[in-house]
Amino acid sequence: MNAPATELQPRWYRPRMPLFWWVGRRSYRIFVLRELSSVFIAWSVVFLLLLIRAIGQGGSEYRRFLDRSGEPWVLALNALTLAFVLFHTLTWFNLAPHAMVVRLHGKRVPRTWIAGAHYAGWALITALVAWLVLA
Amino acid sequence: MTTKRRVEPLLWLLFTSGGLAAAMLIPVLLLLFGLVFPAGWAGAPTEAHLLAVARHPLTRIVLLVVCVLAFFHWAHRFRYTLYDGLQLKHLSKLIIVICYGGALVGSALAGYVLLAVL
Numbered sequence: 001m002n003a004p005a006t007e008l009q010p011r012w013y014r015p016r017m018p019l020f021w022w023v024g025r026r027s028y029r030i031f032v033l034r035e036l037s038s039v040f041i042a043w044s045v046v047f048l049l050l051l052i053r054a055i056g057q058g059g060s061e062y063r064r065f066l067d068r069s070g071e072p073w074v075l076a077l078n079a080l081t082l083a084f085v086l087f088h089t090l091t092w093f094n095l096a097p098h099a100m101v102v103r104l105h106g107k108r109v110p111r112t113w114i115a116g117a118h119y120a121g122w123a124l125i126t127a128l129v130a131w132l133v134l135a
Numbered sequence: 136m137t138t139k140r141r142v143e144p145l146l147w148l149l150f151t152s153g154g155l156a157a158a159m160l161i162p163v164l165l166l167l168f169g170l171v172f173p174a175g176w177a178g179a180p181t182e183a184h185l186l187a188v189a190r191h192p193l194t195r196i197v198l199l200v201v202c203v204l205a206f207f208h209w210a211h212r213f214r215y216t217l218y219d220g221l222q223l224k225h226l227s228k229l230i231i232v233i234c235y236g237g238a239l240v241g242s243a244l245a246g247y248v249l250l251a252v253l
Contacts, residue, residue, distance in 0.1 A: 041153075078169030089158040134167075
């Protein structure tokens with residue numbers, strides 16, 4: 001790709017983009033924020049694994065984990081994380097109908113149905129998890 | 136090029152299934168364990184109750200699948216965030232190693248925590 005330029009192999013034309021090309025326009029900023037949500041997804045999983053490890057190690061570790069999670073900076077980080085995760089969920093469900101073409105009896109299932117099915121599944125799973133944890 | 140073509144659809148599949156799994160399950164878990172219980176808005180469940188729920192084979196499997204898929208979701212999306220957002224396409228090989236390697240390490244740790252520690 002980066003072969004030196006010769007007469008027969010001219011230099012590639014690659015215009016340099018400014019590093020913050022996405023700052024200037026709202027839709028670009030939203031695109032980059034949506035891409036960044038993956039970092040917060042990864043942090044959520046790490047946080048949940050730390051919780052599960054604490055549960056597995058016994059009562060005192062679990063209480064220590066709860067205490068640490070209550071520190072202001074951890075709470076703030078997790079509040080920010082939740083905002084990004086919800087952003088991920090909403091954009092994911094709203095994009096799903098555009099990515100999925102479902103046909104029933106030869107007719108395309110309307111987009112609102114596909115998005116609706118995702119939201120219904122989300123509500124069901126959320127209720128089930130909350131019931132399992134709180135019951 | 137051919138291996139890339141064979142692997143890329145699999146990575147894409149992991150990315151989308153991870154995105155769906157994360158979208159469905161992480162909000163409620165993070166809301167409860169990251170905010171509601173630590174902030175004291177509701178009493179945290181006892182350790183015995185959580186152990187009983189978490190040690191159920193079905194819970195373990197679901198959690199493991201969600202963790203692994205979510206890590207690969209991160210890897211794939213973050214790879215392109217670095218490519219496009221920070222214009223690092225020329226470091227492609229290094230980024231691929233860091234992202235998918237990180238997902239592999241994360242998956243192994245998830246397996247260890249869910250199958251050995253818990």
